[in-house]
Amino acid sequence: MSHEESPWLSSLLDGELPDAERSRIENHLRRCPDCARELLELRRVKALLSGAARRPLPAELIAAIEARVERRPSFFAALRRLAAAPLVWAPAAALTMAALLMTFWMRSLDRTPDEYVPLGPLLAAHSRYVAESLIPEDNLVAESYSAPDASDQGSN
Amino acid sequence: MPPTKAPIRSAAALVLLLSPLGGLARAAQGAAPEAETLLNWALQPPTTDYRGRMLFLQWFGPRARADQVRLYRSGERSRREYLAPDGSLKRVIISDGDKQVVQFVKKGRLLQGDAVGSREKLMSPKQERALLLKNYRLSASGPESVAGRPCWLLKIVPRAAGKPEQTLWLDQETHVLLENKRALPGKPLAAMVLYTSFKPEDSLPDSLFALNLSSAPLRPVLAPEFLTLAQLNAQTGNALKLPGVLPGGFEFESADHFTVRRSIVRHARYTDGLTVLSLFLTDKPVRMPRGGSSEGLASASLRLSSAGSVLRWRRGRVHYTLLGDVTKELLQNVARALIAASR
Known part of the structure; x- marks a missing residue:
């Protein structure tokens, strides 16, 4: 699809467009079956994602990430640590x-x-x-x- | 018991007696007196009390130094007041002819020692005068005005190359040396004393010349001893060999020794009657002024200081430092003669 309104469809679906822009896009959808079909596809994907089950990260992965963050202190944290050791x-x-x-x-x-x-x-x-x-x-x-x-x- | 100044004064009087009377007659006729007459004027101490203000100027290399001095003189007594650029008193040197005191006004420090001319040198004034006449040509001219007073000029030009020329401006009435300029031709090395004001006085108050030592701690001013080479060797436990005569007409006059930071410094002096070369021998190298070069004499370094050129070299464990306001070429010739004599 190459209509200039296409990038705005996702924002329309999330209710993020100002009133004037939303009216303009909705008028276009009434006249353009391609864009109406695309909006329908976007709405279906959103519904699919919101209904998907959440799976927790493995505990080993979380521990490994936290260990790496601990090993790399910031510059200021290093200074604070030095000042604390006269x-x-x-x-x-x-x-x-x-x-x-x-x-x-x-x-x-x-x-x-x-x-x-x-x-x-x-x-x-x-x-x-x-x-x-x-x-x-x-x-x-x-x-x-x-x-x-x-x-x-x-x-x- | 150190020798007194009496022999010096006697010799100066003898020199004056020998001065040609014809020169005085020439002066009376308006022409400059004979050059040797002017030399005798310069050698005798002034007999007039006076006060004056003089400028001391010194050039060495790209640098120059200036001082303004108020001077009072009465017979052999003198008082020199060195002034800071703002006119305040910086240093006072008072001499009664026998003793001399240097007062550092701002630091409140005093130095004392024998006055200039109070000790007898090894070379008599008569010998030194003969040496001067052997090594220099004299000429008289004038009159010229210095500090508003008519002066005769005595020009002293070396017979050998590499030594400074000196010109003296002598007051016609009092014979006081009102200007004294010494310069190495074509080289940036010169010194000059010039009176900017001069006033003869009937008398000056004694208080100006009082050696007021007060209770402040005194430190000695190094006054030279006049030792023979044998006496120097006996006192320092050395067997130093030095030539009696050096290139350029210089002859050994005397030596002495002193201590600088726990190092014994032996000091031998050579003169040609006017110019002085100092040879210092030390067990450590002497720190040299910045800049300079060492061309012409292997493993020696040559620098320019406020007192002239400085040449340093080493033989064995002895460090030699030669100093004088002559050209580097002459200084190097002298150094070669000293090195050859020490072999």
Whole structure:
């Protein structure tokens, strides 16, 4: 059947059409034996289905489905489960925080690893000696040898 | 008992006595005095009390640094006030000629030590002056105005390539050094001190030069010792061998040692009368500034720092760091001579 009203027959049978649409389809059914016959077929199938007996699912199938649903928790359920177990995340968080604090502290102090001698005190010693030059150059270098890193030296 | 500054002052006085009187006559006629006369002016401490404001400028590579300083000077006493960009006081250096105190105003910290020029070097001023004249050509010119005052210019140009030129602007009346510029030709390495104001004074109050140490904890400023190589070896238990003369006209002047983070640093100084090369020997590598290259000398690294080029290499268990405001080519030639001498 190729009438444009054909897709609406099922809705007409279920009483889901607005009044204007229902009147239009009913007028068409009065003039179209093909559509009237199809509506009759649909009505018979519906009656057949409503009268069929229901059979319960096997218990094993239900148990198997439920087991698979249990094994796949949602993302948020996993987070909730992790938050409820501080023995797992608390040490990891503390270690991460400690590493971050150590990094910032080392940077703030401009620490040089023990395997290096920092250049600053050597530049200061050079500048302090240059200040003793024949032509008084202390004006040129006073900033360098009196800088804070100049004090990072032991006396000889 | 450390040597006092008396021999230094005597030598400076001797130098002045030897200065050609003809230069003074030329100055009286309006022409620039002889270059060596201007050199003598630069070598003697100023006899006039004065106050001034000066700019300290330094260029190294793509970087530059500037400081503004208020300066008071009375005889051998001086007070330098380093100002922050907003004009507030950042640091004060007070010297009475024998001792020197550095006050960090915001941190409330004090450093103290021997004043610049208070100890006798191994090389006498007369020897150092002769070395300068051997390695540099002097020329006088002027007048030019600095801080509104007429000055004579003394240009000091190296005879060997790779070393900086220096120009001094000396006040005609007081002989105070009002501008001092040192630059490596064609290289981005220079330093300059320039007075923006200068005012001679009959006298300045003593309170400006008081070494007020208060009760704050003091930390020493590293003042150099002037040891011979034999004295350095005796004090550090080493048998360091260093050449007495290096390429470029540099001669060994003195050495000393100090400690940085539990590492002993031996410091040998070479001079050509004007430019200084420092050689540091350590048991650990020295952390180098970023950037730079190592071409020209195998397994060495070359960098640029605020005090000049830095060249580092290693022989056996000793790490060598050579520092000076000369070209990298000259620094590498010096390093080759040092490596050859240590074999």
